[in-house]
Amino acid sequence: MLKRALDLIGDENKRAGALAVGGMAALTAGFKGAGLAMFVKGARQIEERWRADHDFDGGFKERWARAVAFYESQHQDPTNRALHMVGIPMIVGGALGLLAAPSFTPPWAASAALFGAGWALNIVGHRRFEHNAPAFFEDPLSFLAGPVWDVKNLVSRRRAASAA
Structure with a gap:
């Protein structure tokens, strides 16, 4: 269900941000493991996009x-x-x-x-x-x-x- 909801967000950066924010929301709702996993996945995707957009390999x-x-x-x-x-x-x-x-x-x-x-x-x-x-x-x-x-x-x- 989460994947379907995220797929509705067309922009990859917004989708990654939504995943990270969703992780923080899950953490505040008491879902520690799932919240951390979502947050880390979203942050990792934002970092991947950042590196691609900035042609960075340092x-x-x-x-x-x-x-x-x-x-x-x-x-x-x-x-x-x-x-x-x-x-x-x-x-x-x-x-x-x-x-x-x-x-x-x-x-x-x-x-x-x-x-x-x-x-x-x-x-x-x-x-x-x-x-x-x-x-x-x-x-x-x-x-x-x-x-x-x-x-x-x-x-x-x-x-x-x-x-x-």
């Missing part, structure tokens, strides 16, 4: 540099950046809780709420302020670049504050 270091540069280019609005500084830790913490807590327990429910609220903040930032889609739909490494970007910005802010 190593991880070059790929990471491109992912971070792309992520940075998609997050220029200060309000969107602020929303991401709050939303990304919520997503990461929520995802870890969803994976670690037994499904349908209070810690799992709190993790699901945190995960959903973090995504809501990021989506509002992109729709209302940045006027673009989340970077993940074009570059799956954005899922890793986002938290790294958050930490980098926090560290640089603290250094600037302590230097002042």
Whole structure:
């Protein structure tokens, strides 16, 4: 049934994105194994399309540099950046809780709420302020670049504050 639904989506990138998002939805619905499998499959398909579209066959270091540069280019609005500084830790913490807590327990429910609220903040930032889609739909490494970007910005802010 999932394959039939995905086949209705004509664009391969959108289909891969839908699979990854469906995986996150399955994770928040308590289907940990299936959710992770769907997410990984969608992310892998997005990466394959990215490599084909960018004629890329380099190593991880070059790929990471491109992912971070792309992520940075998609997050220029200060309000969107602020929303991401709050939303990304919520997503990461929520995802870890969803994976670690037994499904349908209070810690799992709190993790699901945190995960959903973090995504809501990021989506509002992109729709209302940045006027673009989340970077993940074009570059799956954005899922890793986002938290790294958050930490980098926090560290640089603290250094600037302590230097002042």
